[in-house]
Amino acid sequence: MIYALVALAYLMGATPxxxxxxxxxxxxxxxxxxxGNLGATNTVRVLGWKAAVPVVVVDVxxxxxxxxxxxxxxxxxxxxxxxxxxxxxxGHMYSVWVGFRGGxxxxxxxxxxxxxxxxxxxxAFVVWMAVTLPTRYVSLGxxxxxxxxxxxxxxxxxxxxxxxxxxxxxxxxxxIWAHRTNIRRLLRGxxxxxxxxxxxxxxxxxxxxx
Numbered sequence: 526m527i528y529a530l531v532a533l534a535y536l537m538g539a540t541p542x543x544x545x546x547x548x549x550x551x552x553x554x555x556x557x558x559x560x561g562n563l564g565a566t567n568t569v570r571v572l573g574w575k576a577a578v579p580v581v582v583v584d585v586x587x588x589x590x591x592x593x594x595x596x597x598x599x600x601x602x603x604x605x606x607x608x609x610x611x612x613x614x615x616g617h618m619y620s621v622w623v624g625f626r627g628g629x630x631x632x633x634x635x636x637x638x639x640x641x642x643x644x645x646x647x648x649a650f651v652v653w654m655a656v657t658l659p660t661r662y663v664s665l666g667x668x669x670x671x672x673x674x675x676x677x678x679x680x681x682x683x684x685x686x687x688x689x690x691x692x693x694x695x696x697x698x699x700x701i702w703a704h705r706t707n708i709r710r711l712l713r714g715x716x717x718x719x720x721x722x723x724x725x726x727x728x729x730x731x732x733x734x735x
Contacts, residue, residue, distance in 0.1 A: 527605055534591035534609040538616025538633055541623045542583040543568040546576050556626055563620070564628025566663045566719075581632055588613045588636025603685045607692045610637035614696070618703065629703040631667045634696055638674065641683060645693070648677035661718035664707035671700035 543563045547553040551572055559567045565584060569577035591609040595601070617633040619625040638646045649670040657666030675693040683689055701708075710716040 526599070527601065530591070530595050530599065531605075531608050531612045534595070534612040535616040536621075537591055538587045538613030539620035539622055539627070540583065540587055540616075541620050541627070542587075543576075543580045543628070544623050546580055547572060550576065556623065560717075561626075562628050563623065563626060565632055567628075570717075570719075584617065584628070584632035585636035585639065587617060588633035588638075589640045590636075592637050593640035603688050606641070607685070607688060610641070610692070613637060614699075629667070630700055631671070634671070634700060637696075638678075638693070641685065641689065642678050642681060642693075644681035645674060645677035645683065648681065649674045657719070661720060662711065662716055663719050664704050664716060665711060668701050668704050668707075671697040 541563055543555050543565065546568065547555045553571065555561070555563055555567055555571060559571045561567070565577050565581045568580045588610060591613050592606060595609050596606045614630045614633050614637060616627075618627040618630045620627045635646055635650075638649075652673040653666045653670035656669040657663055660666070674697055675690060678690055678693040685692075707716055
């Protein structure tokens with residue numbers, strides 16, 4: 526049963542929200558536009574805020590629901606709770622429904638930690654705002670928020686102890702690794718700023734499978 530729950534968490538995370546929104550309401554395959562990512566940032570860049578809002582809500586929910594719900598239905602150790610979260614994040618980034626493509630896991634990771642350590646998520650969100658608003662680099666803000674998450678986990682109340690702290694560190698590394706093409710563009714001065722008029726041909730070329 527426990528392995529079935531991990532698989533279900535993966536499938537929930539693998540729900541390609543932005544792909545379905547683009548196809549259903551705009552007849553657009555987001556894998557072929559903008560950065561090619563199936564995440565909220567590319568959704569708002571290509572389709573606008575009205576399309577991005579439900580994408581963000583569902584992507585956060587994909588991480589929150591299995592981590593919050595499954596342990597309440599079945600008495601499992603914290604390690605399995607973290608496994609549910611990890612499975613949902615991997616599902617979002619490598620969705621079986623769209624050729625193992627996806628987003629970069631930021632919103633789904635936020636949902637996971639919203640269920641596990643909500644005050645830590647609030648702190649990381651403040652960091653995201655503090656970096657993203659003045660620079661307009663969503664990728665930089667996302668990496669800064671991910672990097673700050675282990676600190677906020679250590680400083681705020683939560684259950685899970687050392688396992689939770691290790692999970693936060695691993696997640697931060699994973700999210701930053703997922704932004705490796707963004708890091709290269711930032712170093713070259715070629716990264717798209719949020720709200721720029723161009724969808725970014727360089728994004729599509731380098732980031733299509735991220």
